Amino acid sequence: MAQAATPTITQNILRDGLILPRTPDPAAMVIFGASGDLTARKLMPALYNLALNRYLPSGFSVIGVADTALTEDEFRAHMEQAVQKFSRSQPVDRAVWQSLAEGISYVRMPFDDAAGYGRLAAELDRLDRERGTNGNRVFYLATAPQFFSVIIDRLGAAGIAKAGEGWKRVVIEKPFGNDLKSAQALNQAIHAVFAEPQIYRIDHYLGKETVQNVLVFRFANGIFEPIWNRRYVDHVQITVAEDIGIERRGKYYESSGALRDIFQNHLMQLLSIAAMEAPPNFDADSVRDEKVKVLKSIHPIDVANDVVRGQYGPGWVGGQQVPGYRQEVNVSPASTTETFVAVRLKIDNWRWADTPFYLRTGKRLPSRASEIAIQFKNPPHLPFAKTAVQELTPNVLVMRIQPHEGASLKIAAKIPGPVMRLRTVNMDFFYGSSFMVESPDAYERLVLDCMLGDATLFAREDEVERAWGLVDRIEAGWASQPPPAFPNYAAGTWGPPEVDALIERDGRRWRRP
Amino acid sequence: MSTDHTELSARTFVDVHDIQEELDQVRWGLHADGEGSEAAQHAAAEARASVCNLIAVVSNEPELGEVMSVLDRLSVTNPSRTLILLAQHTREADKLEAEVSAQERTESGHRVSTERVILHAHGEPARHLASLATPLLIPDLPVILWWPGRPQFDNPLFDDLCELADRLVVDTDEGFDDSDLARLLEVARRNKAQASIGDLNWARLIAWRHVAAQFFDMPGMLARLAHIHGVSIFHGSDGQTAQARLLGGWIRSRMARVGIDVPLEFRPEDSLEHGVHRFLIYTGGDEGPARFSMSRLRGGRLSTQIRLGEQELAERTVRLESRATEELLGIELTLPGHDVLFEEALAAALR
Numbered sequence A: 001m002a003q004a005a006t007p008t009i010t011q012n013i014l015r016d017g018l019i020l021p022r023t024p025d026p027a028a029m030v031i032f033g034a035s036g037d038l039t040a041r042k043l044m045p046a047l048y049n050l051a052l053n054r055y056l057p058s059g060f061s062v063i064g065v066a067d068t069a070l071t072e073d074e075f076r077a078h079m080e081q082a083v084q085k086f087s088r089s090q091p092v093d094r095a096v097w098q099s100l101a102e103g104i105s106y107v108r109m110p111f112d113d114a115a116g117y118g119r120l121a122a123e124l125d126r127l128d129r130e131r132g133t134n135g136n137r138v139f140y141l142a143t144a145p146q147f148f149s150v151i152i153d154r155l156g157a158a159g160i161a162k163a164g165e166g167w168k169r170v171v172i173e174k175p176f177g178n179d180l181k182s183a184q185a186l187n188q189a190i191h192a193v194f195a196e197p198q199i200y201r202i203d204h205y206l207g208k209e210t211v212q213n214v215l216v217f218r219f220a221n222g223i224f225e226p227i228w229n230r231r232y233v234d235h236v237q238i239t240v241a242e243d244i245g246i247e248r249r250g251k252y253y254e255s256s257g258a259l260r261d262i263f264q265n266h267l268m269q270l271l272s273i274a275a276m277e278a279p280p281n282f283d284a285d286s287v288r289d290e291k292v293k294v295l296k297s298i299h300p301i302d303v304a305n306d307v308v309r310g311q312y313g314p315g316w317v318g319g320q321q322v323p324g325y326r327q328e329v330n331v332s333p334a335s336t337t338e339t340f341v342a343v344r345l346k347i348d349n350w351r352w353a354d355t356p357f358y359l360r361t362g363k364r365l366p367s368r369a370s371e372i373a374i375q376f377k378n379p380p381h382l383p384f385a386k387t388a389v390q391e392l393t394p395n396v397l398v399m400r401i402q403p404h405e406g407a408s409l410k411i412a413a414k415i416p417g418p419v420m421r422l423r424t425v426n427m428d429f430f431y432g433s434s435f436m437v438e439s440p441d442a443y444e445r446l447v448l449d450c451m452l453g454d455a456t457l458f459a460r461e462d463e464v465e466r467a468w469g470l471v472d473r474i475e476a477g478w479a480s481q482p483p484p485a486f487p488n489y490a491a492g493t494w495g496p497p498e499v500d501a502l503i504e505r506d507g508r509r510w511r512r513p
Numbered sequence B: 001m002s003t004d005h006t007e008l009s010a011r012t013f014v015d016v017h018d019i020q021e022e023l024d025q026v027r028w029g030l031h032a033d034g035e036g037s038e039a040a041q042h043a044a045a046e047a048r049a050s051v052c053n054l055i056a057v058v059s060n061e062p063e064l065g066e067v068m069s070v071l072d073r074l075s076v077t078n079p080s081r082t083l084i085l086l087a088q089h090t091r092e093a094d095k096l097e098a099e100v101s102a103q104e105r106t107e108s109g110h111r112v113s114t115e116r117v118i119l120h121a122h123g124e125p126a127r128h129l130a131s132l133a134t135p136l137l138i139p140d141l142p143v144i145l146w147w148p149g150r151p152q153f154d155n156p157l158f159d160d161l162c163e164l165a166d167r168l169v170v171d172t173d174e175g176f177d178d179s180d181l182a183r184l185l186e187v188a189r190r191n192k193a194q195a196s197i198g199d200l201n202w203a204r205l206i207a208w209r210h211v212a213a214q215f216f217d218m219p220g221m222l223a224r225l226a227h228i229h230g231v232s233i234f235h236g237s238d239g240q241t242a243q244a245r246l247l248g249g250w251i252r253s254r255m256a257r258v259g260i261d262v263p264l265e266f267r268p269e270d271s272l273e274h275g276v277h278r279f280l281i282y283t284g285g286d287e288g289p290a291r292f293s294m295s296r297l298r299g300g301r302l303s304t305q306i307r308l309g310e311q312e313l314a315e316r317t318v319r320l321e322s323r324a325t326e327e328l329l330g331i332e333l334t335l336p337g338h339d340v341l342f343e344e345a346l347a348a349a350l351r
């Protein structure tokens, strides 16, 4: 019998039934700042774990770029040590590491050195030829923010970001700017070389399983959405509390403060996902469109009345005596940097009109907790005798991000016995993913998404700029006030006294998370 | 991470209503305390997470011990109601006994609890254990039937339980020969069968399927797949062929979808240990000859390589997880409905 004509195959049928829809294309990842802390603690361990679990394509290559004089072997050895120290899966498999390390090389150059980019281009060409990376590149800027524009400018000038076939993407670490103007300038500088869909702005909070779970909780369950609005919700409290101080990051923190460090990014992300409408699907632009709409709808903040800032003095946290902020290393003894912010927000749309959102974050608070708490209204009428319901508090639904991911619902129940007495009890759930299964690190998810071209969990230009707009407004308000009388809260307390007034004048109280 | 493991109670019963009552009590922790106690009041408003009902069937005591410890470890990730049936219909003198117990674990602040019933039957009752299992299940949750070892396809208990179950999980690596595989396929395709079939041995092949598929994600490689003209599978010669058969059946059934028939070559080798060791895919056509190879290395690794003509392309080494039984079972518990891919692979393996 004659051989039938060979059928053409348009998609990889061997992939059917496998969980991951595809493997990223073979690509080269250029890490700027490759001798730094982030590369060692997060990036390399993430790449190793992706390789181990078969998520990386063969031919995947890494070029480390930094200014320290290192041979290729020294750089690989340094990376191996980092993986051994920081990988979540242990022990490190030597053969898997070897196979990844074969694709790792190092280019030494100062970030502003035009000639260095020529060598980088040559190295990328070599990888295209020898390892089949086909012009696909991820430029990962794991450097201090002052280098972002320089690197991008030089990449553009050297033609590396545009040349030839394959896709080019750039990953920008936080902080993305330090006010609206600098964020806009940075966006502009990046757009001179990369188009928006090529840009991946990291907020590692979004890579956390727990944050993604909030979206699933809201949009994969039919029972919450109908009550998720001003008719049933009294108010919302979002807390990102840290018990630690600033550790050794004094220099950074002095120029940042809680507003830039947490409010502009993490708190705004939590606010967006708590308040957003359901996106029509889960692609990058649909999700981010909805998030941006929330930020756009925030009512102009009245800084004098709706914002409280604080700075910790000495105190006790977790049974330990700790110094005040002004006594920390690399901090000015007269510093006016805030280590605590609380903001009362209103969102001007149909869903949330007149439903306040209370946001707070701080360092050296009594415990570590990130959570979104939805407090519902009281029932319109209680058919029980007054004595029966003394203790009753309204229903609260809490979505905990950390430390113990999960949800809890406060409901009223009858106290067993012959008389009708009610009290509030807490029902704790934890989500499916936290049935004691190890979760991948946020960086694994984010690096893989970037290589697959999925920007859903990255911040978009307008999102970042909107958030900076809010920060600027608050900063401007503060600038017109007399300098704050810092420190104004003791380490180990829930912030300055004014923070209670902020919510109590509405007849409400802060939760103890 | 600290783990705290408490056995709350263990008592023996025979009457189904007694068992049900005891289950409710251990589930809500009402046990030791008297009515109206603080603990009992609290329990009344506490949430309990359960993801499924799990029925395991064993035929002797040593097997019971093993299965208990596997399920115990599984409960960490899949809190469930567990029924273990120790069914010994060949033993004389009818007997029926039930032991109810509850386990609770706390790990990193989370608590999971599992209730377990061991039903032990001799003689005639051993054939009718399904009638006792039904009222003990948690409503609305899927029922997973795990049959470690080779199922007794001819025992009426097997049919009864399959009818009750949403999923039957077996391990074809437990000495399934071709006729056992055929019986399994027949169960999957039975008209009234609502139970889908899961095979731990199939789950072990995920890594092989994944890396095989990845070859053809690479630029320019997909076209070569249309010119596949054979595969070779090297495996241990210990007489256990199910794993190799399934892998062959898998690629054959996938390619049959696009009308390509793939000749399979099985190469049992004395020097190899148990299971699949090497998987080679040969392609030809206008692009020229190519060989895609995957080899299992010591220490749980898989190394992959492509040869185009005489040229060797980049090698890659990845993990080939050697998963414990409870992990494989855990994977089976998260899979929805009929695994068409598996059934097609099984059918193609037997052709």
Ligand SMILES: NC(=O)c1ccc[n+]([C@@H]2O[C@H](COP(=O)([O-])OP(=O)(O)OC[C@H]3O[C@@H](n4cnc5c(N)ncnc54)[C@H](OP(=O)(O)O)[C@@H]3O)[C@@H](O)[C@H]2O)c1
Pocket (backbone or CB within 6 Å): A032, A033, A034, A035, A036, A037, A038, A039, A041, A042, A065, A066, A067, A068, A069, A109, A110, A111, A112, A141, A142, A143, A144, A145, A173, A174, A175
């Ligand atoms: N560390 C973290 O865990 C973490 C977490 C979240 C976000 N981030 C963000 O990640 C970024 C990097 O942080 P990091 O902690 O990794 O910083 P880092 O440890 O200070 O590392 C900086 C890197 O940049 C290189 N570098 C500095 N100036 C250079 C120059 N002129 N030319 C060439 N190379 C130069 C350094 O290389 P040489 O020393 O070899 O010159 C080093 O590799 C920052 O934007 C930070 O905000 C870090």
